Amino acid sequence: MSAVYGHPCGGVVAFARRVGPGCERDDGGGGQSSRALSVARYVDTRSVDVVVIGAGQAGLSAGYHLHRTGFTPGTGFVILDADDGPGGAWRHRWPTLTMDRVHGFHDLPAMPFPVAAPDRRASEVVSGYFSAYERTFELPVERPVRVETVRSLPDGRLEVRTDRGRWIARALINATGTWSRPFWPHYPGRAEFRGRQLHTADYRGPAEFTGQRVVVVGAGTSAVQLLGEISPVAASTTWVTRRPPDFRDIDFTPEHGRAAVALVEARVRSGRPPSSVVGVTGLPVTPEVRRLREQGVLDRLPMFERITPDGVAWADGRFVAADMILWCTGFRAALDHLAPLRLRDAGGGIVMDGTRVVADERIHLIGYGPSASTVGANRAGRAAVTEIRALLARATALD
Incomplete structure (x- = not known):
């Protein structure tokens, strides 16, 4: 990242205490205004057609389909991941969750999931699989990058502000999942x-x-x-x-799975918060x-x-x-960074048509609602890229 930013310490430095030895910079003794700090932070700007936020199964699926359909890695699209390494939420699973206790894992596009010993940690197996996938398909994953806000610009593009600079994009695929937002219900006492x-x-x-x-x-x-x-x-x-x-x-058949996904999809189409697919399928x-x-x-x-x-x-x-x-009360969709776009309706939900947000056709949510399962995430990645290609083609034709 430092080579891109052009600063030996990894980017624009707002004030001395944030940088390492040998990279100190005098801020004039009195500090800088918040506006000056903001400007300094976001001098590093890169433009792409599509930003994908999140490098779990849904984000990698989207990256594969973007690359396969002609988007150039790094300039046509980028994948921003907040984690230190590959694996998505699986990276954080508890050590005692072994492969024999995982209730199915669907292959990523064009690369079969490896056969693994039943007693191997799921976190290690899946992280290794994701890492190999990123390398094999040359996916431009930037990490660790924490996305702070996504805003709409006057020219119709999107500004993605992060702790490592900003990206300007024509469309955005959000694949942040839920792991970073554990739900703690409130009870008296x-x-x-x-x-x-x-x-x-x-x-x-x-x-x-x-x-x-x-x-x-x-x-x-x-x-x-x-x-x-x-x-x-x-x-x-x-x-x-x-x-x-x-x-x-009962046996969990493909038909059973599709019926469960359809029920969750009906919720998000109407703007209601999504229930989990597991909540619909029940416990085996x-x-x-x-x-x-x-x-x-x-x-x-x-x-x-x-x-x-x-x-x-x-x-x-x-x-x-x-x-x-x-x-063990579940998680909520990690969407706070999208708040400036005002995607929610009066009832607090986000009305969806497939993966596309009805209120803003530039935004696609995958790994959300019906696409939160591993098989749903793959289909959602392909569907989002298909719609984004059509959107950008229409916009180009009008230019």
Whole structure:
């Protein structure tokens, strides 16, 4: 990146304390105004046809289709990734999530997912696969780059401001996923709890739960998986959910998957916030689920009313003491950087037509709503690129 920016320390330096040894610069003693700092930060500007934000499965799929259909890497399109290395959200999965516990992984376009030993860490296998994919198809991934805001310019282009300069683009594919936005529901007393509270995103393995009384909140796949890991070492586990878990003892067929995706797509077409695909498909009854049921680990309680300093309490007077609360309550779409574009309607949702945002045809959201699954992300990448090519062709014809 420093060669692009032309500064030996990696870009424009706003003031001395932000740079390394040998790169100090006097700011005049009194500092700079916020406007001057902003101008200095964004002197480094590059123009491309398409910016892709995010290098997970959806972002890499979009990058493949952009490259394949004639967009030049680096000048025609760029992929901006906030992580230090390849892997997307999989890079952050807990070490005990091994390949035999992954519920299917769809190939990226034109490159089969490798056969991996069942006991290998999913984070390592998927990150290695993504890394090889980036190299094989010469995808222009810039990292780590944190996108701060996306704004519309008077000339009709988009300004993508980041912590490493800015990009000007004619269209944008947002593939930021959800991992960076864990959802913590509010319950009375949460701030007064004297024990530890963790989210799925913080989970690193069962060891830290040894000998603890643990309350696990959430009715999704992660809650079931982590209960299975924690229960053998914890002093006790208590599973609470807002609604009864939706276990389904059926084979997950392609037709079943398409029907689930269609239900989620109907939500986003109407502007409602997307539900997860897993929330529509239900929880598969695996051999592990059967074992946990037999052991009583999946005996579930309804949601508590409040959190106390020492545990959780229900309106009927029931109380469960707890040392730790593990919130397996999912994630929300990471879209805050798009706020200046005002894409949401009065109801707070974003009305979608396929991957395209109805309010702004320059913006496509992939890995969002129905395309949040691995197979959906691949289809969404192809669809977004097809529409963007048509959009840019129309714009060029009018010039």
